[in-house]
Amino acid sequence: MAKEKKVEQITDMETDFAQWYTDICRKAELVEYASVKGFTILRPYGFAIWENMQQIMDGEFKKTGHVNVAMPVLIPESLLKKEGELVNGFAPEVAWVTMGGSEPLEERLAFRPTSETMFCDHWSRVLHSYRELPMLYNQWCSVIRWEKTTRPFLRSREFWWQEGHTIHETAEEAQAETEQQLNCYADFFENVLAIPVVRGRKTDKEKFAGAEATYTVECLMKDHKALQGATSHYFGDKFSRAYDVTFTGRDNKLQYPFQTSWGSTTRMIGAVIMAHGDNNGLVLPPKIAPIQVIVVPIAAHKPGVSEKAQELLDQIKALGIRAQADFSDNSMGWKCAQYEMKGVPVRLELGPRDIENNVCVAVRRDNGEKVQVSLEELEIAIPALLDAVQQGLYDAAKKNLEEHIYAAKSIEEAKQLQAEHGGFIKTMWCGDEACELKMKEEGGMSSRCIPFRQEQLSEVCACCGKPAKHMIYWGVAY
Ligand SMILES: [Zn+2]
Structure with missing residues (x-):
């Protein structure tokens, strides 16, 4: 028997929010479980969302002078242990490498749970003078934390993130950096992910192990539970002292630089699902949607329909919009359900009658609204529709936050x-x-x-x- 792929029903969020979430993760083809327990695979559609997030965020980091680097994935135990608070904070979650081939290692190596130690070790070798400061580094990588219970995007043993690490000549500069990067995250959440945030400081109990202060952007999901969006930490010169990172200051004396780190992870995809999703599936803000517009021809077998749909697709792509068309022989019902499940912000339907009238029908994913768009006005109408979806999502999420x-x-x-x-x-x-x-x-x-x-x-x-x-x-x- 032929295997026909169906768009499966998902659990209603009102019935079981946790199951609804897991259903979307799998049925929108974002992630799949791997053979290794507690680890997930980011599938092409999920990874494409992450890539769009990365691209925008990386651009913002670079605007303020940050550069990307790549540090080793393994950290010698002795290095990790140099800063007591950090190692104690992460100890229960560290995974270790003890063998190299068939030989036991002399010193076991930790899979990085975070890279402060590696950055400090590096800086202790390359930093000499105040003239080289600040060093504004970031890396895109994955880290491993041996979590006991796992959920796609929210908690998994390996996750993808960016970790910014910077050192500065003065405490004031480092504090300004911490604040700047927190604001960068807040802007990203609000303007790109369409999720309003509350900015603030973590209590001492909740702050990052070893930090003097941790700042956070907190957001609210549709089930009215909170989610920590991203964090920015100020370390003072504590790590510099522990790792003996020094430079010759303007006074010709040896000094310790002041340090920050800040991170955001694939957890943001989980935030997007739970802030915007509905009972038909994922709802993506246009700015990060891998497909912003899907063109669906109606009665594509009729003369001229496929050609006109292709023409429409080409026009939209020429506007710099990420668009696709579905010419498959799946039913119209299947196609609508499929692209709703995948959260595509705008669906354009085009059939023989529309072609006669020189229009197409645009359907918004966020509120289901249908509007007729003249094929002469695509250039203005389609970007305006995408903007309206982006704004509509933000407004709804803002209302949810303010009312709760x-x-x-x-x-x-x-x-x-x-x-x-x-x-x-x-x-x-x-x-x-x-x-x-x-x-x-x-x-x-x-x-x-x-x-x-x-x-x-x-x-x-x-x-x-x-x-x-x-x-x-x-x-x-x-
Ligand atoms: Zn009290």
């Missing part, structure tokens, strides 16, 4: 609001880790960030009643 931030005055109230509505719960906080732990244990929420935009909700901490230092956001996070 609740203020609470006690752990009990916070817990109740979370159970009823999800979202971010904001409270005042004294700054003590004990209260943070209490919110986790009694309220079931972790701290997401101390937003830069502070509000004075009351005078006292919602957990202990002592004088409050900050307003903080709590949430149930991925």
Whole structure:
């Protein structure tokens, strides 16, 4: 019997959000599980989304003077251990290489869980003078963290990311870099991924192992759970001291440079799925969609239809739009379902009657709206439609975020609001880790960030009643 490929139904998000998510990952052909447990394969369509993200982000990094490098994938144990906090933070997740061929290694080698140590080791050899600073490096690579439970894009033992690492002459410059890169991520989330974010600082409990300060962009998914989008860290000169990275300063004395690192991962694809997807599948913001427009001829066997559809495709591609046409003999119903599943932002349908009228029918993926477009006006109409989809997605995600931030005055109230509505719960906080732990244990929420935009909700901490230092956001996070 012939194997006919069907567009399979996915679980409704209202029925089972987790299953809906997994269904999209697989049925939109983004990822597939690999034979090695906890690892996933990025399939061509998933990788194409990642490539589009990379290209835009890499361009932004380069605008501010960053350059790409490639560091080794393995780190000697002795090197990893030089900075105590970092190694303790990552120890439970490190995978080790102990054999080289059939010989046991003299020193075991860690698969990089992150590369601060490798960068510091390198800088300790190549840095001499203040004249060489800053060094603004980034690398695109994969890292390995031996996670116990895994989910496509959100948590897997290997994931793809970029890690920026920089060293600077002064603390002020390094702090400015940390902030600049956080803003770069925030802009990327909002303008490219169409996901609004809350910018803020992580608490000491939640910050990166070894960092002086960690800044984050936090976003909210359609199930009202929080997701950490990307982080930017300020290290002071702590790592420089641990790895003996020095330079001769303007005063002719040896000094330690100040350091930052910042990272974003393929987890952003998970964020896009959960921020924009619906019960028909993936919904992609046009800026990262591998196919921005799909042309679907109707009654393609009738004279002139295929030719006109090809002509339409060529015109759209000439505008610099990523477009494809489907001339296969699959049914119209199958094609519509397939490209909806894959989240293609705009579908153009063209049949004999449309050709007679010199129009095509455009269908928006984000809201299903159908409009007739004159074939004479493609040049203006199609880019405008893509912009409208991009904006429509952002507006909907922004509404979801704004409608799901609740203020609470006690752990009990916070817990109740979370159970009823999800979202971010904001409270005042004294700054003590004990209260943070209490919110986790009694309220079931972790701290997401101390937003830069502070509000004075009351005078006292919602957990202990002592004088409050900050307003903080709590949430149930991925
Ligand atoms: Zn407190």
